Amino acid sequence: MKQFKFLLPVLLPVAFLFGCNQSNEQCELPSGYKDNLSYIDIIRMENLYFENITKEKILANLESYPEFSKAMFANIGLENQEQLAEELLLIHQDSGMIELYQEVKKIYGDISDIKTELENAFAGIKYHYPDYKIPTVYTFVSGFGSDLIVTDEVIIIGLDYFLPEDHKFQPVDLPNYILKRYNRAHLVPTIVTAISSQFNKTKLTDRSLLAEMIYYGKSYHFTKTILPCTSDELIIGYETEEILGSYANEEMIWGHFIENELLFETNPFVIRKYTGEAPFTDEISPDAPGRIGRWIGWNIVDDYKEKNGLSLTELMEQDDAQLIFKNSGYKPRRL
Template sequence: MRISKPLFFFLISLLAFACGKKEEECKLDEAILNQDINLQVTRLEDEFFGAKTADDFKFLMEKHPEFVKEYLQLESYPSADSLAAELLTIHQDSAMRVLYDSVRVEFQDFSQIEKDLENAFKAIKYNFPEFQIPKVYTFVSGFNSDLIVTEDLIVIGLDYFLPATHTFQPDQPRYLADRYEAPYIVPMLVTVISSRFNKTDPSDNTLLAEMIYYGKSYHFTKAILPCTSDQYIIGYTPEQIAESFDNEEYIWAHFVENELLYETNPFELRKYVGEAPFTDAISTKAPGRLGRWLGWNIVDDYVINNNVSLAQLMEEADAEKIFRQSGYRPRPPAE
């Protein structure tokens, strides 16, 4: 991607300045924080790795039926006994024990993540009173599942979120694995939860509709987690964020000149909103999912220029309306 060094270093300095002042300036709304909610976080990895026999596992399965149903998929086994026997075998595996020990070291203190999650739930509840606080479990999945999110239950596979330098890593591309570290846990969860409030028009299969959908989800996450850096929301590095803003006019021109906004071909849509190490159609130096990033900018402008609440934004299913009323204009590149 093209980049103007003076603006680049200015933006990086600005980001560093903002990060340095975040703790001082970024304060959550007291009306949100003063809500009383009941958040239960259960460290199931300790219970399951403490089990010694199949009967121990059967006891835990009876103790945590929602977890067994949604996460362990009991219905896919011939019986509870067969699942208990498999769990016993898995948890006696030496590699799994090493993985568990690593999680115990890395996530011995889970208090900050729990506090961030509690504040996030309070913010969601404040904006969407119908939101019910789910039960939260942590687990060591053997890289079987990173996050499970339902209306009643959340399971966090902590092994997925070990540091990138750890010996054990999930089998996924590096550009995805880089986003699987502890600071991403709560933003990921909030983004997933946003989908239940994100109204859409099922008949609109355009790229614009996809862009606006993701833009709404990122805006939701930022509104719920205002003190969280954008990099943990969209999964771009600070350098990628700076370069994308520096080249926003060029990126937007690509979408307009190629008449992409109303494109409906799934293969074309995937180039701009699908997971990828870069947006090859624009540049091999451009981060992936640039359509989502542009959608976020459009949605932000829509909210600012129309003074709509978060609930009103998520209720609006008309992507075309959001785009037209956003007054979106890309920022010109630096000279």
């Protein structure tokens, strides 16, 4: 399969055209979002499970926070709460877990910024979906057992996964190209992208690469709409150079999909090469970032919504990937 060389020298003009995301200081949320602002409390469950912990306190926590307990501890598989409490007591008295908790507490003692970002995000969602019920938000330290749990009822943030990149505690099961997205700045965009799945309609019978590209494109478009002051880098998890290089080479990238007749490919192994986690998309170029199919899908979806004058809710309801592509008028940018 033919590979291409990314045209990195043209990044400067591309940066001018596409890389000028407004800073948070310059950007204001739409007035309609502000009208839907609801203040939330983030429940710091890690404090309840590490500070002066006893079996009796754990049993009280299990009873007082049943939604959290069900979502967080269901996979332990113990028969009753007495056994669960005994197991959790052993875990949270472990010296390594205590040290991890203390390190998280240093970094995330103050999470007022995360609280504000989530409140703004929920306001945006409620503007478009007035019936949306804001889930209860918890933080926790799981010993790298769970990074994020997002359901209709709860959001549980495993803060130990989001320590700084240079911190001595890091999850051992994540490669560096994924780990670089596990930080404070990416946290709320990642949560909003996960929430988007509640609204992202898709045809389960369409297992094509195009359908997967469009699905991810809709999810990123949702996140960008809800978080208009957030950069594309934080939404898709690319470095700035990867964003700019992709725009500089968009025509070549798209040509690869067309020349190799990939859009209607249904082989999951082939699809994974273009939308799955990877440090780069080697089938196109060693310089092409991984998940490039998702990025192309985002551009197609943006063009479709703009060309057809749709609301966010109308876009998310559209489950026909082929129709979205056909009516997008998508063409790579010529720079």
